[in-house]
Amino acid sequence: GRKYPLKTGERIGEGSIVTEGNDAFLEMRFPDSSRAALSGPGEFGVSVKDRKKIRLRTGNLDVEMAPQPSGKAALIETGSAVVEVVGTRFLVEAAAASTTVSVSHGTVKLKRLADGETVEVRKDRIAVASLDAGVAFESRPIESVGGAWSAVPDELDNGKSIGGASSDFQAEAFRAGSDEQGNPVIHHGVSFRGTRGGSVGLAKMNADSELAVRFRVADPKAHVRIMVVCREATGGFVGNKQVQFRASEIAADADGSRTFRKRIQDFETITESDFSVAGRNVSLLVVSVLNSGDGLQVAGATITD
Numbered sequence: 001g002r003k004y005p006l007k008t009g010e011r012i013g014e015g016s017i018v019t020e021g022n023d024a025f026l027e028m029r030f031p032d033s034s035r036a037a038l039s040g041p042g043e044f045g046v047s048v049k050d051r052k053k054i055r056l057r058t059g060n061l062d063v064e065m066a067p068q069p070s071g072k073a074a075l076i077e078t079g080s081a082v083v084e085v086v087g088t089r090f091l092v093e094a095a096a097a098s099t100t101v102s103v104s105h106g107t108v109k110l111k112r113l114a115d116g117e118t119v120e121v122r123k124d125r126i127a128v129a130s131l132d133a134g135v136a137f138e139s140r141p142i143e144s145v146g147g148a149w150s151a152v153p154d155e156l157d158n159g160k161s162i163g164g165a166s167s168d169f170q171a172e173a174f175r176a177g178s179d180e181q182g183n184p185v186i187h188h189g190v191s192f193r194g195t196r197g198g199s200v201g202l203a204k205m206n207a208d209s210e211l212a213v214r215f216r217v218a219d220p221k222a223h224v225r226i227m228v229v230c231r232e233a234t235g236g237f238v239g240n241k242q243v244q245f246r247a248s249e250i251a252a253d254a255d256g257s258r259t260f261r262k263r264i265q266d267f268e269t270i271t272e273s274d275f276s277v278a279g280r281n282v283s284l285l286v287v288s289v290l291n292s293g294d295g296l297q298v299a300g301a302t303i304t305d
Contacts (some may be wrong), residue, residue, distance in 0.1 A: 013211055019059065020175050020184075020284050022191070023240050025225055025271055030066075034074070037062040039229065039237045040284070041175065042094075046166060049122045051075065056094045062237040064089040081129035084109040091200070091235030102126040102142055102200055102235035112137050125235055126200070140187070143280060144198065147305030149203035151192055173292065187225070189288025190298045194281070200235040201281025203303040209277065212261045212302045213287055218295025220248040226262060230277055231286035239275050241267035259298060264303075 006017070012028060019026050019042050027037040030052065038044060042059015046052075052074035054061070061076070067087035068074050076092055078082035081099035083092060092099065102119050104223050112119045112129040119139050121127045127139045151194025173188050194202035203209070213226060220262045227242040243262060251260040265277050282303060 009032060016043055016173065018043045018058045021244065022284065023242070023270055024245065032066045034066045035064045039239055056092060058094055059090045060210045062168065063092065080113055082111040082113065089236060098128055098130040100126065100128045103202055104232065104234040104236050117304040144233065146203045147204050147206060148303060150300065151264065152300035172282050187288040187290060188292045188294070188296060191287055192285040192301060199281050201286065202254065203282050205263055205277040205280055205282060206232065206305050207276065209264050209276045210261060210304050211264050212259060214257055214259045214299040215287065216256050216258065216297040217247045217289065219293065221249045222289045222294035226287045228267065228282050230280045231283045233281055238280050239271035242270050243267045265294050
């Protein structure tokens, strides 16, 4: 179907809502003060005919649900699970073969579609529903993350991907949004994602937490963009921060490597209002360039407290 851009404050009817780019953010409010916020690339549809029903196809949806009428619990449906909620705040991450739910307040019921099994997920707990019924299906405490984190892939370049034990390394072309004519804006980069296992972050930040990224580019004029997605320890979306620079602004070593280093609090805030990073988690780190010909190579990334 055709796509129509949304404006702030616009009333949403039936149909699918699509967000594009890692820095995308959309918040939807219901008349009863319930809210649902989609951060990063994703797609969902909404129905309110007899009860609230959200069909989340892909993406991260942060939901704060007001108490619902008796017998009419709100439903969040994904390709692998159904979340039933009366009133609470939680995060739903819908991937191709699994759904992850982490709860900040209250309790939700998570049903795995593969076999119909259901678990209750209470405050400060997390559960994963997979399309593989052989995978353990249980609610467990959300694991805290430390203030220090580092990742050093063995070999990483555009077009290759390497899996890490505690995070995902992914180098690829990705859609960063659309221009005014609706044409896709493509970036090329590496992402480090922390919503895995029993935690919802790579590292917990304080006011002085610093990010260092060691990288190489074929073209010193390459425009480099580094973005971090910040969440509460239980998964609630806080906001995005970024920094942009020319690679040539950082001196190169003898082998052509450059090391970017900066306090995360000093990054530019690119969501609606500024915020403190202290006590929040980095859930996603993206290092990207505009063109594949820029030849981005990332040797490692580190967060120190």
